[in-house]
Amino acid sequence: MARWRSSILNPKIDLYDVVAVEQLRRQRRLDPQLIRQLRNRFLKRFDSDEAALEGFPEASRISLHSLELFRRFESGIDGATKLLFRTSSDLLIESVLLRIATGRNTLCVSSQVGCAAACGFCATGKMGIARNLSVAEILDQVQQCGQVLASEGRRLQNIVFMGMGEPFHNECNLFAAVERLVATDHFNRSPASILVSTVGVADAMLRFAEQFPKVNLALSLHSASQEKREQIIPLAKKYSLQQLRETLVEINQVQQREFMIEYLMLAGVNDSTNDAIELIRWLEPMQVHVNLIPYNPIQDAPHLHGSSSEVINRFATLLKAEGLKTTIRYSLGSDIAAACGQLVRSENRQRVMNRMPQDQGLAFTKACE
Template sequence: MITIYDTDAIEDIRSRNAVQPHRMKLFRNALFKNSGSWNDALAVLPEEARGDFEKSIIFQCLELAERHDSEVDGASKLIFKTHDGHLIESVVLRPKTGRTSICISSQVGCACYCSFCATGKMGFTRNLTMAEILDQVSQANRMVKPEGRTIRNVVFMGMGEPLLNTEQVLRSLDFMMDPKLFDLAGSRITVSTVGIPEAMELFTQTYPNVHLALSLHSADQEVRQRMMPQARVFPLERIRETLVAASAHGRVMIEYLMLAGVNDRDQDFQALTDYLKGLPVHINLIPYNEFSGSSLRGTPQPEREQFANRLKAAGFDVTLRYSMGSDIAAACGQLVQHKQKDASV
């Protein structure tokens, strides 16, 4: 299967049709910089070459199965179906800043089984391919184009653990940042991880300009491994060594989901400040988004604000985040394949 993201295979098709390089530049621009349709892209090619391109290349490798638009904050949840019948979810965010963002998935399901995340409850099916990762961005761009928008920020915080699909995620980053393709700046991309040390080290060395976000959520080893089973494999001490190395390339984002009575107590605050002391980090305090089957409860807003103020007083850069898309189950931790694979598809 040759997709529009298979640059080597497309080069072979270009060569056998003797299409001039400047025509291929227009072809790529139509697809990736101008968010054009397949017909827009074919129109810039010589007429005699269009038939071969059309029969040889798949324009969309994901099928948009459903779209849900928030009536509260302008978020859109996109449910895509893969060629083998699995459903994955992406979320387009339209914050008041005007910079349109997309939260994309890297796996079907997730093998990390974090207690606060609906995706973890569905288990792991398979990794997404580079093309499936990139197609989420392409289709979102075409969706928002009539609004006069373009996707300016890409966040790997959807379904799955990106650094357990390292090869395909890193290949997709190369494609996104290639000046001939999407041409996104590394500073516009964030990759979030529960903490896979060796993959974090490879990532920060290879892409020092791309943001790394660590889902920390507790600096107490016992508490963290109750919340995140992966913490048993990679303890906090090992992850801090990785953070020290990663911080040589720039500031690391620390994601801290606040749960009532779990990680918002005085001892949790002290453990967090001790753990991050001396590291150039930016802490994002995240509200918990409840989902069916979970007994966890989020820390109330006033207490989150108090926690944030204490961190600021301790010298940390802190952002108190708010949820978007919660009314359509599109907020952090709520993405889940609601419908099982239909074997008849």
């Protein structure tokens, strides 16, 4: 009973809650250096929980994690690791660690459970649910994956918001998370080491560029034809190509550097010579870097197939001939992607159904099929 009463009277404080941590420091008259030491150990060096809290007088009051590691998948063909985390609402999200052959390590983080954008080529969009992740849940992916790399003697170089969810549908928490990532008293990451990818929420993209001009942005374009883009990205009906183009021109002016254009290569959909010509014209005269992405088929989109290597190379050659900086992405972790994605979807579906009345559960199942 005493322990229960103590937990009520002295609830744990989220380490990322700046106001609450400062209140604790003042109440307990803690030396500010103790707070700095804790953050440096935990957020910059990615020390273990025990090492980070060592010597901190109020260790029992600090909550370090908002996510619980549920399962870990290791690629058998390259340096990719997928980590499934359980949220406070008992739903699963995934983060992906990419250990690239050059020695640089990249983390792909999620911003939502599921995704309301519902792109036709994306397994997350087929999940049928969406919940915004909190600031702490976004940052805890970075922290826990940083600990994984630190335990291997590696460093985390890049952070990309390319996981589950549309980042700008969680705009408030995205902004707050990026603020913590670049803050010198938190993660102290270089803005240039962070990239946020979006399917094209035009107004939010511009607001982000204005607040974080040195953080990289990427647009999942996938077609320079309005009709084709609407077929694979439902959100394209709300944000037209004309509006997106005007937004990118403004962002170019704000950031004064290349903007990433992501282009998923889909056989017979967007990979023809005419598609390349449309893309070239649409991008003039913007300062961009085009990243062509081979498509890995998903079970829920049997009608979509990836372009062949020959077609992708030919497409890239056409873009380069017009002076466009163009690269072809090499996908890591292909051997674990399908199993992991299917597990997340099935587990989350079951968890939601277990909390629903029977009639709602049946409706949810049909919506996901």
